[in-house]
Each structure stands twice: as structure tokens, then as C-alpha cells.
Amino acid sequence: MAKGSATPDRHRPPWREPASDAGVVVDPRGVVTALSPGICRLLGYEPQELVGRAAAELLAGPLPAAVRRSHARREAWHGRVTLRHRDGHPLAWTLRGRPLRDATGETYWFLTAEGVEPSGLPHDNDGEPDTPLLKQWALDQLPLPMALYDRRGVRLEVNTAMRRASGRQDHELLGWPIGESGRGSILLGPQGIGEAMTEVLRTGNTVTCEAYSPGTDTTGPRVWLLSLYPVRGPGGQVCGLSAAAVDTTEQYRARRRLAVLNEAALRIGTTLDLSRTADELAEVGTDHFADFVLVDLLDSVLRGEDTAAAQHSLLVFRRTAQRSVLPGCPESVVPLAGTYTYPEDSPPGHALAAGRGALHRAEDITQWWAESSPERARKIHEFGIHSFMAVPLRARGVTLGLALFFRHRTAAPFEEDDLRLAEELSARAAVHVDNARRYGRERATALALQQTILxxxxxxxxxxxxxxxxxxxxxxxxxxxxxxxxxxxxxxxxxxxxxxxxxxxxxxxxxxxxxxxxxxxxxxxxxxxxxxxxxxxxxxxxxxxxxxxxxxxxxxxxxxxxxxxxxxxxxxxxxxxxxxxxxxxxxxxxxxxxxxxxxxxxxxxxxxxxxxxxxxxxxxxxxxxxxxxxxxxxxxxxxxxxxxxxxxxxxxxxxxxxxxxxxxxxxxxxxxxxxxxxxxxxxxxxxxRALSGDRVATWELPSEPSVVALARELACERLAAWHLEHTAFIAELVVSELVTNAIRYGSPPVHLRLIRDTALICEVGDASSTAPHLRRARLSDEGGRGLLIVAQLSRRWGSRHHRSGKTIWAELPLTPPLGIA
Known part of the structure; x- marks a missing residue:
């Protein structure tokens, strides 16, 4: 035990007394990384000569088979090993090796000497053998926090790294059960550290678990990979246990951030709805690291307008989503769908201008909240909001909105790691918001195009x-x-x-x-x-x-x-x-x-x-x-x-x-x-619907020029029967021209059909497939004006071909044009 320790001697059972002062730490590559001063004196080396040197170079003979097997299985071992002094003579030591595993699964070895042959001990100036250094000295040299416990789980010794990591002194650590101290818990495990300790003492196996500590004012909460090892007496019985802790806070945060992002990939962007996407971002935020989340999208984004033009004007936001750990989001001042702006000199305004997230403490922004909105300042004081983050929603170089994350129920303020997580979540959500915006614009464009065509x-x-x-x-x-x-x-x-x-x-x-x-x-x-x-x-x-x-x-x-x-x-x-x-x-x-x-x-x-x-x-x-x-x-x-x-x-x-x-x-x-x-x-x-026979008249005409007069007469009679005498003049001209063309240029038989519908339809068919051609006759031409007359007198006209020939048709309005009696 180090000098100055307040721990009574009754806490040090006989089996704990060290046999030597030699302790060394070997990394997974077999290189010496840390050692006690005693190892240098025993082997005759200076510390700088050993640190960074391969441990195998210190062996004077092969390792026992039992030691090699235990080492390969990464299990604690105990055996007789022969080392070589710097001057060349061998030293037979009884060593104990304990594996230390870090967060990645790599194994370090903590080696301590429990016995050394007297003939092999170096002597001091008085000719007496050096007194072996206590194990506590070796522990104090280790960079990993370590502690020793008896079978009751009472802490007997700790090293300097443990005191530094816990922020407590010996009197607050020694004599207390595992995981506790004089000021409450120093380690919390989700599965119970006590259960892990019981398993080590019962089975003699090494147990690894994850534990959490509140940390110090400077470090904050920490996460540790805690390895518990059995400590055996001379007869091999488990007399206690030792604990080594590896700080895995950064790895834990990275795993947590990755887990949240993986979950967000499934929960954010499930639809192409802007409001739903914003609400999904707020929901993920309150589920994992924030107590209150606001998501405000630009009003121009929600209206489907061009966002590029909006970037150069006053940004108007609309409250699109809000989530809280408290029912009803009582912290909110602006209601859902409410619009407002952020001044450029405000914390959100600075984040928007910079295009990246910003972390703020409540004392930094209280004055701004009070000046811009006394109601917001009252809410901050009422709910105890102590920190918040403003993160712009940006995708493809365009600002789409702003996400605000607040804490009031969670005691710890936001940290930079939380800001990185919020920025990554917001970036993913922004891409989905932009996709939804583009989809909405494309959908509206396609729908407008389709509606004009249908x-x-x-x-x-x-x-x-x-x-x-x-x-x-x-x-x-x-x-x-x-x-x-x-x-x-x-x-x-x-x-x-x-x-x-x-x-x-x-x-x-x-x-x-x-x-x-x-x-x-x-x-x-x-x-x-x-x-x-x-x-x-x-x-x-x-x-x-x-x-x-x-x-x-x-x-x-x-x-x-x-x-x-x-x-x-x-x-x-x-x-x-x-x-x-x-x-x-x-x-x-x-x-x-x-x-x-x-x-x-x-x-x-x-x-x-x-x-x-x-x-x-x-x-x-x-x-x-x-x-x-x-x-x-x-x-x-x-x-x-x-x-x-x-x-x-x-x-x-x-x-x-x-x-x-x-x-x-x-x-x-x-x-x-x-x-x-x-x-x-x-x-x-x-x-x-069907046109009854009394609305359709059909005649088959001989292919003779004299039949044109008969065709006009038949048409006039039918129009009189239909009470369409006012259309007879135009109808006579059209029938005359169409029948004349069929007789002159077509093939028999010639058919004439009149249909009375919303218009008067005149159809003349013949067996020829020759299509009619509209041309403009010169003043000296005697013909060529028939189809021109038909085109001018009818509402529309045309021809259609069928298997038995063609039909030329013209639609005449039931009301004659002005100027024609």
C-alpha cells in the first residue's frame, strides 16, 4: 500500500502480501508498455530500455506448456518462468498473468512476480536483498483504473488511475462495496455489477461487463468496459477479485450515434409528406437525446415555391412539427402552422447564416429570448431549459428549415457529440424534406399537365x-x-x-x-x-x-x-x-x-x-x-x-x-x-344512345348527272318533314355539290344520307377510293369550286374511307348563318 493511505491494516489479508515488487504490462503485440521500478532493479535495466521492447527477448528459456496453453486461451495463468538478467545470468520467477481486454477485444497482459529464487535476487549496497515492492506500487504505474476486492466485494486497494477517473480519494473508495463510494455510486451496470462479482467468485472465471460512472466535473459521464478477474491464494482457491476498467466512452457514443442513425433511417422519410417527415425528425429527437424538439420549415417550401428565390428575401418559417417529453408540448409558444421569422442577430439566425448547427447554454440566450419574446423567456424559466441546439435543415445547398433541440428534464447539458448527432439527423431529414418538396412540385406539374389534356x-x-x-x-x-x-x-x-x-x-x-x-x-x-x-x-x-x-x-x-x-x-x-x-x-x-x-x-x-x-x-x-x-x-x-x-x-x-x-x-x-x-x-x-329511323334518311342514286336535281328535291322534302325549311337553301347547295362530285369523279353506286342531330349531317358516298382535294379555282376556270363552297357553308367537313369506298360529309348548323335567308 502506498504511503499515506488511510486504509487500516485489517483490510489487508495475509494472502494479499506481495512476493515481489515486479509488475509489467504487455500489449497485444507482446511489447512492454508499462512497468514498476522494481522490475528494472531486478533485471538490471533502466526503464527506457524495457518500455517498447518485446517481452520475449527477456526470456532465458521456453515458457511452460501450461502457461502457453493458458496464454493462447487468454486465460489467467500462474507458473514458473526463467528470465535473463542484463548481465546474462538467469532468474527463475513465479509469475501470475492476468488478461486485460479493451473495447475492441484486444488483450493486454498484467504480469506480477509472486516469488523469485534468492540466488537470483539483486543486492543493494549493504549486501542485503532488496525488499520487494508492494503490488500497489505496480498498480500505480498502470494507465488503466484498477482495484482489488475481497470475497465480500469490499474494495481493498485502488491505483492512481482509478482515483483520477472517479474523482475520489482513498477514504471515499476503500472499504466500500464494489460500485459504491462514500458519495454514492461510482459505477452503474445495466446487468448488475454485483451479479458479475458473484459469478467470478463462484466460478473462478473472468467476467466482462459494461458500466457507467457519473465522472467528474471536467470529464462528465463516462462508460467503462469493466473486467473482473479472480484472485487466487497459494492453494488455488479464489480469495478475492481484481477489476480493471477501460474507458470506452467514445466508442459507446459512436455506437449510440450509429444506432440512432440506423433507427432514424427506418423512421424518418417513410412518406413523401413534408409535415410527416418533420414530425418523424422531432419524434426521433425526443426519443433519444432531447426533451423538446421544434421543426420549422420555410413557408415557401410548404407552398411548393422556388426556394432559391426565397433565400435572398426575409425567411418566413412555419411551425411544422413539435414534440416533447411532456404531454401537449407546453413549452411551445408558437402553435402548429403558425408563421414567424428569426432575426439575423438571434442564435437561430446565426445558425441559418452559417449553414451549420450551434450549441447554446440558457444563460447565453436568455437576454435574446427576453427581448424578442417575453413569453419564450417565461417558458425557459418555467420549465428550466438549460441548453439548446439550432440546426439548419439543408439539402443540395438549399436551406429548407430549422430544427431546435432543447433540454430541461435531462440534467446534463448538450455536448458536442449531441450536436453532431443532431446535425446528422437533420441532414438526413432535410434530404427527405427536399425529396418530398421536389415530388410535390413534380406531382403538381404532372397533374396540371394531365388535367389540361384529359x-x-x-x-x-x-x-x-x-x-x-x-x-x-x-x-x-x-x-x-x-x-x-x-x-x-x-x-x-x-x-x-x-x-x-x-x-x-x-x-x-x-x-x-x-x-x-x-x-x-x-x-x-x-x-x-x-x-x-x-x-x-x-x-x-x-x-x-x-x-x-x-x-x-x-x-x-x-x-x-x-x-x-x-x-x-x-x-x-x-x-x-x-x-x-x-x-x-x-x-x-x-x-x-x-x-x-x-x-x-x-x-x-x-x-x-x-x-x-x-x-x-x-x-x-x-x-x-x-x-x-x-x-x-x-x-x-x-x-x-x-x-x-x-x-x-x-x-x-x-x-x-x-x-x-x-x-x-x-x-x-x-x-x-x-x-x-x-x-x-x-x-x-x-x-x-341510338338515332331512330325518323332522324336518318338514306337514298341510293343512279350515277347520272340528271339525278342531282332529284337529290336536291329529296333533301328539301326531308328537311320540310323535319321542320328545317330554314336550312333548305344551304343544304341544297351542299347536296348538289357533293352529289355532283361523286357522279363526276367517283364510281357507282352513289348514296345520299341525311342525319338530323345537333347539326344537319349530309353524307354522299360512292365506291371510289379517290380522296377529294380542295383547291382554289382561277377566274377563268369553269369548275373546281364545289368543295370550296361546301367548306365555306358547313361547320366542318371531311371524308372517310371504308371497305366499299369513301364518304364525303359535311355538318351544317341548324341555324343558318347571318345574311342567308
Whole structure:
């Protein structure tokens, strides 16, 4: 025991008396790192000659086999070892080796001499052998805190490193049970240090556990890796134990920080919702290191505005999330969704200007709180807030908001390690906030683009009654490339289109717009459904070749990948038949007035973008009052059920064709869709109408010039029967010109058809496939003015080809233009 110790001799049992004063510490590489003065005297070396030297160089013979085995197993050992004095003569020592493990699992060895041959002892100047140094002297040289305990767990001795680490003196440490001192606990273990001590004394095995100490005023709380070793007497019995502690505070903090960050990776950013992401950051902060957390996002971020412009103006924040260990967040002054600003000279303002976090004590900021907001100052005093951190939320070089972390219930103030953790959490949260902001902007842009392209819900067509729904996905990439259209055609017919572009986002919406425009253009040419899809497929291939990166956001498997699916149908209210063709699109559903609901057997056709494969059209009789349902795959594909079950639900929703279409839409979506759908959904319902025979007049005319007068007469009679005499003059001119062109340039037979609908439709067909050509006649020309007259008198006109020839048509307003009687 060192001089000056206040520990009574009765605490030093006989088995503890040292046999020598030699003690040495060897690191995992076998190098001497620390030693007692006695080892130098016994071996004849100076300390600097031994420290840093390999321990094996001091051996005068091989280690006993039992010692080698224990050393390899990293177990305490006891044996006779021969060392070599500096002058060359051997020294036979009885050594005891104890392993010391650090936080990384590396093993140090603490070697002490328990006996030495008298002939081998060096002598002092008086010729008497040196008195062996006490073990306490050797312990005091060790950099690791160490202590010795008897079988009761009472502390008998400690070294200088233990006193320094605990901040206590001998009288506060010696004589107290393990883990305690004269001023309370010095070590706390989550599993109980007493249990570890009992196991060492019972089994004689070394036990390692983690312990915590309050530390000193300068060091703060510390974490230790505590190793308890048995101390054996001459007979091998366990007479006590020794403890060695390795400071693992930094490793513990690093593990804790990594664990919190790993947990935050799972808890922050689970959605693309700005408010939810901010709340997740606040929740993680209060769960692990803060008592009160505020998250304020820039008002411009929440509104989806350009943040770059906002950085150069006064920053307005909106309280987005707040969490506290106290119910109801009573520390908060600004309510959720409240807006305010931070002055530039405030602590948060300084953190925002610097772009990095800052740690403050309450005494440093009380004056600012009191001047800026007396209510905040009152809250600080009321709840005892003693430290806080201000951390900007920055991502991709842009400030998005500010996170404030406070402590009042936790006694220890924030440290630099807490600031680093808060900065890392805030950086991760900022990336998710920025992703959500960008997603929101892209979603709004894509939705606006899509809404401008999709037809207006209130549109009316005489051939069909329609009801439609477009629903973007709730999760995932959001807005996709699903679209539908209702296109008026000549002859009172209507085209019904539903398509689905692969992918999501602005690119998919833009591609959808290009395809939708192309379909309208091709429909205006009055192509058959299978021919229209063929032209559309060629267009997709051209888009793919010219701009492969911008088309359809499809998987990157090279050019020629699938781009879209499409279904194109043409319904004729006169014949009450519907012609359809599809390109890899789901089958349409027909619900007839008699209650029959069936999926139409329509050839599938390849997806658009494959190229070179034919499309087939099919024609179906559609009774008046039937409901045709067109949809995209997002309606029937769900992880909750298979496609067959979804098809059965769709049939059930369409089972009553007399129900209002809007109600049927809601019923179908309610039974088929979930809140977490991952794909866009389009549903287009049409109830067919029919034009009765009294609204349609058809004549077959001989291919003779004299029949033109007869055609005018027949048209006038029919207009009189329809009470449209006021349109007779214009109708006569149009009929005359169209019939004349058919007789002069076409092939028999010639057909004339008048349809009375929202407009008067005049159609003249012949067996020739020659298309009409509008040209402007010169003053000297005797002809060439027929189609020009038709174009000027009609609201619109055109031609369509069919298998038996062509038809030239013109739509005339039921009210004649001004100036024509």
C-alpha cells in the first residue's frame, strides 16, 4: 500500500502480501508498455530500455506448456518462468498473468512476480536483498483504473488511475462495496455489477461487463468496459477479485450515434409528406437525446415555391412539427402552422447564416429570448431549459428549415457529440424534406399537365352519355401516364379511347400528352380502329428512336421496349354497333339493359412500341342503353386480391346498367380500390344512345348527272318533314355539290344520307377510293369550286374511307348563318 493511505491494516489479508515488487504490462503485440521500478532493479535495466521492447527477448528459456496453453486461451495463468538478467545470468520467477481486454477485444497482459529464487535476487549496497515492492506500487504505474476486492466485494486497494477517473480519494473508495463510494455510486451496470462479482467468485472465471460512472466535473459521464478477474491464494482457491476498467466512452457514443442513425433511417422519410417527415425528425429527437424538439420549415417550401428565390428575401418559417417529453408540448409558444421569422442577430439566425448547427447554454440566450419574446423567456424559466441546439435543415445547398433541440428534464447539458448527432439527423431529414418538396412540385406539374389534356367531365355527345374518373396513385411515384378521351367523329359517331403509358412523373405525363394528341389527329382522319393503332405504334417507335431517354420512363433494357397500351373504340348510334381494337390493354366490359355483364372477346394485340405486329378489330352489336366500361390496369390489379376476383367485383358494380353512371363509377372504385394504391386509375363509363329511323334518311342514286336535281328535291322534302325549311337553301347547295362530285369523279353506286342531330349531317358516298382535294379555282376556270363552297357553308367537313369506298360529309348548323335567308 502506498504511503499515506488511510486504509487500516485489517483490510489487508495475509494472502494479499506481495512476493515481489515486479509488475509489467504487455500489449497485444507482446511489447512492454508499462512497468514498476522494481522490475528494472531486478533485471538490471533502466526503464527506457524495457518500455517498447518485446517481452520475449527477456526470456532465458521456453515458457511452460501450461502457461502457453493458458496464454493462447487468454486465460489467467500462474507458473514458473526463467528470465535473463542484463548481465546474462538467469532468474527463475513465479509469475501470475492476468488478461486485460479493451473495447475492441484486444488483450493486454498484467504480469506480477509472486516469488523469485534468492540466488537470483539483486543486492543493494549493504549486501542485503532488496525488499520487494508492494503490488500497489505496480498498480500505480498502470494507465488503466484498477482495484482489488475481497470475497465480500469490499474494495481493498485502488491505483492512481482509478482515483483520477472517479474523482475520489482513498477514504471515499476503500472499504466500500464494489460500485459504491462514500458519495454514492461510482459505477452503474445495466446487468448488475454485483451479479458479475458473484459469478467470478463462484466460478473462478473472468467476467466482462459494461458500466457507467457519473465522472467528474471536467470529464462528465463516462462508460467503462469493466473486467473482473479472480484472485487466487497459494492453494488455488479464489480469495478475492481484481477489476480493471477501460474507458470506452467514445466508442459507446459512436455506437449510440450509429444506432440512432440506423433507427432514424427506418423512421424518418417513410412518406413523401413534408409535415410527416418533420414530425418523424422531432419524434426521433425526443426519443433519444432531447426533451423538446421544434421543426420549422420555410413557408415557401410548404407552398411548393422556388426556394432559391426565397433565400435572398426575409425567411418566413412555419411551425411544422413539435414534440416533447411532456404531454401537449407546453413549452411551445408558437402553435402548429403558425408563421414567424428569426432575426439575423438571434442564435437561430446565426445558425441559418452559417449553414451549420450551434450549441447554446440558457444563460447565453436568455437576454435574446427576453427581448424578442417575453413569453419564450417565461417558458425557459418555467420549465428550466438549460441548453439548446439550432440546426439548419439543408439539402443540395438549399436551406429548407430549422430544427431546435432543447433540454430541461435531462440534467446534463448538450455536448458536442449531441450536436453532431443532431446535425446528422437533420441532414438526413432535410434530404427527405427536399425529396418530398421536389415530388410535390413534380406531382403538381404532372397533374396540371394531365388535367389540361384529359377531356372535361361535363362534355356532352349525342351518341353516348359518359362518366369518368382519373385517380393518381397515393404512394410511389404518383402521377402516371393513364389517359382517356371522347372524340366526336363524322356521321354522329364517337371514338372512345383509354391508354396507359409505362412509368410515372412528368415524363410519363408528357408522353401521354403526345400520344393523346396523336390519337386525336388520327381520329380526325377517320381511320378504322386497327389502322389507327398501327399508325400509333409507328409513332411510338419513332419517338423511341428519336428520344429514347425521354419516352415512357420504361426500364433501361435498350431501344424497342414497351411504351404504352391503348384501346380505341368507335360507336355508331345509327347502326348501334361498336368497332374496337386494343394494344395490350385490359378487356372492356359490356352491360346490356337485360342485366347481362360480360367482358368482350377482343383480340389482345401487341403493346405499342413493339412494331411489326398486326392489330385486329372486332365489331359488336350494342343495344341502346347499354353501358360500356373502359379502364386501365390500376383498377383491377391489387396486392390484396388476384385479377379474377377484381373482375368479379367489376361485374357486380356494373350489374345494374340503369343506375346513374356517376353512382356506378363511385361504386366500382369503392369496391376495387384501396387507400395505398400504387398505380394510376382511369375508369370511363359510356351509356349508348341510338338515332331512330325518323332522324336518318338514306337514298341510293343512279350515277347520272340528271339525278342531282332529284337529290336536291329529296333533301328539301326531308328537311320540310323535319321542320328545317330554314336550312333548305344551304343544304341544297351542299347536296348538289357533293352529289355532283361523286357522279363526276367517283364510281357507282352513289348514296345520299341525311342525319338530323345537333347539326344537319349530309353524307354522299360512292365506291371510289379517290380522296377529294380542295383547291382554289382561277377566274377563268369553269369548275373546281364545289368543295370550296361546301367548306365555306358547313361547320366542318371531311371524308372517310371504308371497305366499299369513301364518304364525303359535311355538318351544317341548324341555324343558318347571318345574311342567308
Amino acid at each position: 377531356p372535361h367531365p361535363a362534355q356532352h355527345h349525342p351518341a353516348v352519355e359518359t362518366a369518368s374518373r382519373y385517380l393518381p396513385a397515393h404512394v410511389g411515384a404518383g402521377i402516371g401516364g393513364d389517359w382517356f378521351d371522347v372524340i366526336p367523329l363524322s356521321g354522329a359517331r364517337v371514338a372512345l379511347v383509354v391508354g396507359d403509358v409505362v412509368g410515372h412523373g412528368i415524363t410519363a405525363a408528357a408522353t401521354m400528352g403526345r400520344l393523346c394528341t396523336a390519337v386525336r389527329t388520327l381520329a380526325d382522319v377517320d381511320l378504322a380502329p386497327d389502322e389507327l393503332l398501327t399508325h400509333l405504334d409507328d409513332l411510338v417507335l419513332l419517338m423511341d428512336r428519336n428520344d429514347p431517354a425521354g419516352f415512357a420512363v420504361r426500364p433501361d433494357h435498350g431501344s424497342g421496349e414497351v411504351g404504352a397500351s391503348c384501346l380505341y373504340a368507335v360507336y355508331d348510334p345509327v347502326s348501334r354497333r361498336c368497332t374496337m381494337a386494343r394494344a395490350g390493354h385490359p378487356l372492356p366490359v359490356l352491360a346490356t339493359p337485360d342485366g347481362t355483364v360480360r367482358f368482350l372477346d377482343l383480340p389482345a394485340g401487341p403493346l405499342l412500341g413493339l412494331g411489326g405486329l398486326p392489330f385486329e378489330a372486332a365489331e359488336f352489336a350494342v343495344p341502346e342503353g347499354s353501358v360500356l366500361a373502359f379502364y386501365t390496369d390500376g383498377l383491377i390489379e391489387s396486392p390484396a386480391r388476384d385479377v379474377d376476383a377484381s373482375c368479379d367485383l367489376l361485374r357486380a358494380a356494373l350489374a345494374d346498367p340503369g343506375r346513374p353512371l356517376e353512382e356506378t363509377c363511385d361504386r366500382a372504385l369503392g369496391s376495387l380500390l384501396s387507400e395505398a394504391r400504387t398505380d394510376d386509375v382511369v375508369l370511363l363509363l359510356t351509356r349508348t
